[in-house]
Amino acid sequence: MLVSENQDFQNISVIVNGQNVDKKIRTHLRLLDFLRNELNLTGAKEVCAEGECGACTVIMDGKIVNSCLVLAVEADGAEITTIEGVSKADQLSKLQQAFVDYHSVQCGYCIPGMILAGEQLIKDSPEASIEEIKYGISGNICRCTGYTKIIDAVASITQKG
Amino acid sequence: MQYYRPNSLEEYFNVIDSQTLYAGGTDLIPRYERGEILPQSIIDLKRLPELQGIQEIQNSLEIGAAVTIEEIKNSELLTSKYQALQESSIDFGSVQIRNRATIGGNICNASPAGDTLSPLYAFDAKLLLTNKNGHRLINIEDFIFGPGKINLEEGELLQKILIPKTKTKSVFYKLGLREAMAISVINFAIVHDKNELTIAVGAVAPTVLKFSGLTGLTIEDIISGIDQTISPIDDIRGTADYRRKVLRNMLAYELSKIID
Structure with a gap:
């Protein structure tokens, strides 16, 4: 979690696992916090919180990123895939x-x-x-x-x- | 925290009242995470079209400051002529980090161990700094003063990196404590062509050190000259003595390969 003195909000629009999500969020929220706490997608894990371990990896616009090192506002307009979006219905990839x-x-x-x-x-x-x-x-x-x-x-x- | 993501330099110059410039975030977010308070506002430079792209213009290479390390790694323009810079990007962080981290961020973070810095020094890179009224062009060694200290004025940003040299043989060497995600214990780049030999060494002084005009000297003379100039320190990644020793040995090895 990042701490900010000011609580500023911004609207973001992202596609997460194929679904459009529009949300008003705090600007200092990391993508990891957004996925876990706002969308209840808890597959991405927080471990080191500094990009060393990769446990929070998600795919953003066709590239893997550490979601602990991306602000959720940076993901505005992006397409995100988390582990929850890898299998289709009950079919594993x-x-x-x-x-x-x-x-x-x-x-x-x-x-x-x-x-x-x-x-x-x-x-x-x-x-x-x-x-x-x-x-x-x-x-x-x-x-x-x-x-x-x-x-x-x-x-x-x-x-x- | 206010977040701005301008889509052009013109837009950018309209929002820079109190600014923390933000690019890949791979250095800044961990710093905030460790308890540093977030700034009032950040300006995300990643979408500025004026900071994108790698291109060869006449005899020099131009790299936008927002170009990611992954783009440097994959650019065919660098493969034959700017090998040391490309090699530094291969050993840089991990895929996840390279996808976000930018070359401009690596320069402005001004870590003595920044991996792209020693190649940029050795290639005599110049930086194009831009403000509302125009540009200035300065050598990278005049831009970085010390760890985290850079010659960037209020209202200015790093727009492009220009590398004047072509057709040179070059090599990058990095010693890390493991292969991925390692911060350099030492690193260096050597750029060599018929008339010139330049070496730049990282993580052995407060800034990268550049040694040029070395043509004609023996390898031993070069190495002892460098050894007398560096001021390595003991830290968690290695002792000063270890840094000296490994630098001497690896310089001898790489110099003997590149000078034939």
């Missing part, structure tokens, strides 16, 4: 299913961020090598250190050969 199949999840806290970083990586480089996968998820920390299974799951899609 291919990558989510791969995380299940490869037992990639331990405590689970980093997984929303990992999945979103992985989804965008697959979109941008559909044939990403192991090295490219490691580089692509290097902004996401898994404190259980379960990287191998996570990388295997992403590679099962990009390296299916």
Whole structure:
């Protein structure tokens, strides 16, 4: 949470997981606070609050960002995808299913961020090598250190050969 | 906190009464998060069209101050001629950070360890500063005074970075404590062509230090000259002695590769 002496408000209009959202918000609200507290989308996690860990990763206009480092007002006009928007109805995405199949999840806290970083990586480089996968998820920390299974799951899609 | 996001420089000059300039936010938000109080108002420069784009104009390269580090990393214009700058963007933060952080922000944050700074110094980068009445063009080493201290006057903003050199061989080296998200323990850039050899070193003094006119000197002389000028400190990322040692060794290694 950022603290401001003045409570200023601004209207923003964003598309979150395909739905239009128009809201009057406090200008110093971070995108992370907006998603979690105003929209009840709690998939993005707050851990380090300084961009080191990637647990708050969301996709903003086709790019992954740390939602703790973006003001919600900056997202005005943007399209946001959170982990809640990755599966369609009850159907997991291919990558989510791969995380299940490869037992990639331990405590689970980093997984929303990992999945979103992985989804965008697959979109941008559909044939990403192991090295490219490691580089692509290097902004996401898994404190259980379960990287191998996570990388295997992403590679099962990009390296299916 | 008031938030403004002007869509042109003209609009910008109409809102700059009390200003905190804001670009990627990757340095500012953590600072606010650590208890610093938010400013009364911030001006988000990211949408200014005058601060966008990377282009080659005659013999120089022009980079808009709001260009992201990810754009620098992916620009083909930098690949052969401005390699050291591109290399500094590859090791910079993470994908998430590179997507937001801007080159102008990295310069104005003026950290001695800022990754794009040593390449910009070594390439003799000039900065185009703009205010309501016009522009001024200054060398990057005349813009940065010390950690967080820059020569930016009230009402001015950093609009563009101009790199005059072309066709040079260059290299960037960074030592971090891990591969991703690392702040430089040391970093340096070497720019070399037939007539010129320039080295700029980061994280060993309050600002990046630039050494030029080195042609004709032996590698040993260059390194001992640099070693006598730097003033590294002990901090959580390494001791002063370690910084000296690793700088000497890595300069020797990279110089022997680039000078053939």
